Amino acid sequence: MELFRYSRSIYGGSDQLIGASWDLLPWFVGAAVLVIVVHALLSALAKWRARHSA
Amino acid sequence: MDQITPNRRTAGGAGWDRVRRHTLLDRTYHWLMALCVIVLMATAFLPILGIKFEWLDIHWITGVALAALVLIHIVRALFFQDWRNMWIGWTDLRELWRDTARLLGSRSALALPGKYDAAQKLYHLGVAIVILAVVGTGLLMLLKIDTPFWRRNPYWFSADTWGVIYVIHGFAAMAIVATVIVHLYFSLMPDSWYLLRAMVRGWISGKEYAQHYDPSRWKA
Numbered sequence: 001m002e003l004f005r006y007s008r009s010i011y012g013g014s015d016q017l018i019g020a021s022w023d024l025l026p027w028f029v030g031a032a033v034l035v036i037v038v039h040a041l042l043s044a045l046a047k048w049r050a051r052h053s054a
Numbered sequence: 055m056d057q058i059t060p061n062r063r064t065a066g067g068a069g070w071d072r073v074r075r076h077t078l079l080d081r082t083y084h085w086l087m088a089l090c091v092i093v094l095m096a097t098a099f100l101p102i103l104g105i106k107f108e109w110l111d112i113h114w115i116t117g118v119a120l121a122a123l124v125l126i127h128i129v130r131a132l133f134f135q136d137w138r139n140m141w142i143g144w145t146d147l148r149e150l151w152r153d154t155a156r157l158l159g160s161r162s163a164l165a166l167p168g169k170y171d172a173a174q175k176l177y178h179l180g181v182a183i184v185i186l187a188v189v190g191t192g193l194l195m196l197l198k199i200d201t202p203f204w205r206r207n208p209y210w211f212s213a214d215t216w217g218v219i220y221v222i223h224g225f226a227a228m229a230i231v232a233t234v235i236v237h238l239y240f241s242l243m244p245d246s247w248y249l250l251r252a253m254v255r256g257w258i259s260g261k262e263y264a265q266h267y268d269p270s271r272w273k274a
């Protein structure tokens with residue numbers, strides 16, 4: 001997986017850095033979904049525990 | 055707490071009736087900023103995802119609007135509001151630790167926060183960093199495009215420096231997508247509906263104030 005985008009030089013020089021790689025977008029979305037799922041599971045568990053410990 | 059609209063007491067004097075949380079100006083700021091961020095994300099990422107249209111003009115004009123909004127917010131927050139409401143101190147770090155422990159099953163007592171709790175402050179810090187990164191680099195990138203007001207002048211920076219500027223804009227942009235998704239989850243959760251309502255109407259009820267806040271840390 002690429003982290004960056006490069007442009008190929010038509011003159012055969014070294015590649016030029018031009019920006020971030022958009023292949024990473026799904027990973028950012030995935031990280032956000034992971035935060036949500038972990039929080040939802042933990043708070044459901046905390047509520048369940050509170051109800052069953054009274 | 056602003057002085058513009060005093061909090062109202064109920065007729066019976068049984069505590070506060072309404073506690074003002076955000077002035078009209080701050081609510082307008084919040085929703086205009088949200089609108090700008092949504093337009094900026096859509097104009098930036100829909101073309102990348104294959105939905106092609108003339109995105110650049112809408113993008114940079116909205117970007118300049120967001121830059122102005124953020125500048126107004128920072129001036130207001132530092133000089134007209136109480137910046138300590140958003141300051142992260144040792145108490146907040148301790149609270150964050152305790153809240154996480156409670157989520158993991160510890161039975162430590164719940165301490166009521168000031169106007170913003172530790173997680174909100176940390177979130178604000180994260181949002182501030184990525185938005186300032188995208189605004190700072192975005193303003194520089196205006197030099198790379200033709201507009202009715204100026205011709206492009208890419209020679210201010212070397213090609214390598216431009217590469218780094220675009221990398222920062224791109225990474226911050228993708229991080230904003232993640233922060234927006236997380237923000238939607240936390241603000242739409244039933245537990246925090248009273249906060250969402252406060253960002254619309256400006257106030258919370260006296261009951262919500264007593265239930266969720268320590269009056270010595272957020273003086274209404």
Ligand code: HEM
Pocket residue numbers: 018019020090091094095098099110113114116117118120121188189191192193195196198199220223224226227228230
């Ligand atoms: C939520 C905020 C923003 C997001 C998600 C975002 C996203 C993006 C993305 C993904 C690109 C394509 C970059 C590339 O090709 O490497 C881009 C380009 C651009 N952005 Fe933003 N941006 C945001 C805010 C801003 C702001 C605040 C400004 C200006 C003040 C701005 C100005 C520009 C300009 C001028 C370009 C085009 C540069 C070019 O085509 O050469 N952006 N933006």
Ligand code: HEM
Pocket residue numbers: 055076077080081084087124127128131132135136137138139140141169178181182183185186
């Ligand atoms: C150096 C930069 C910044 C500083 C010093 C700052 C400071 C503050 C402070 C002190 C508050 C609390 C106001 C109060 O209720 O008393 C606040 C609220 C807020 N900030 Fe920032 N902020 C900064 C950057 C940003 C950025 C970049 C954004 C996002 C674009 C942002 C979004 C918000 C929002 C949505 C609120 C809640 C609105 C409200 O309670 O009135 N802030 N900020």
